[in-house]
Amino acid sequence: MKKLIIINGPNLNLLGKREPEIYGHQSFEDYLDLLKVKFPDVKIDYYQSNVEGELINKLQEVGFSYDGIILNAAAYTHTSVGIGDAVKAIETPVVEVHISNTFSREAYRHQSYISSNAAGVILGFGLMSYDLAIHSFS
Template sequence: MTRTVLILNGPNLNMLGTREPATYGHETLDDIADMCRLTGERLELQVEFQQTNHEGQMIDWIHQARGRCAGIIINPAAWTHTSVAIRDALVASEVPVIEVHLSNVHARETFRHHSYVSAIAVGVMCGFGSNGYRLALEHFAQLIKA
């Protein structure tokens, strides 16, 4: 079985570290990518880390995971609440998915309480900051081992 985990990040996450640090923290997306790669090495997982502001690109990456990746960790950002297309692509990929959010979306604006991804994910991490990515990687390592 493949030990590749695809980590996908949606719109505006390239602005981490400068965008609303009181909500999202001071870490940059590069900091999170480095932490994920180090965690992957420790867990003997191959980590592929991507970010896009373009929905079609995200869907293409999800499609390419089918039959190639052991799991997808996705922070769909604003697409969480708006994109049926990303939800459908995740289902079509037939790859287990863990949804990650840096902030606790349930403690924020009401429109952020709905997720098109949560219902098809094996788990959801929200409010743990960048540790949510690490926890998701650790969970996939356990799933692959089992």
């Protein structure tokens, strides 16, 4: 059984409440329950933090023992050299995920400090971006 972890960054704990026209009306916890049903042969763990250093600590903690990491660093994608360096430093492959198409948004969202060290990038498919990331590890 594959062992994956989804790591979500700042403000993603507000999915379903925050800017539903961009992020939808479903909470991530409800969506996670559906993912676990949809992928019964994959162990899916989940972690969310609004704190940059906690995200780096989690990447380092799981980055040598999991089969894959699905990372939505949210706004830190565009600002955190530290998270990009953490992704580069670990052995576990990371797929960078974004719910929205970051290239159709503000110009500062076009830069990612993670992409160059990620196994792949999936963006713009809403919450289904996480489904696609899970499929990428099969």
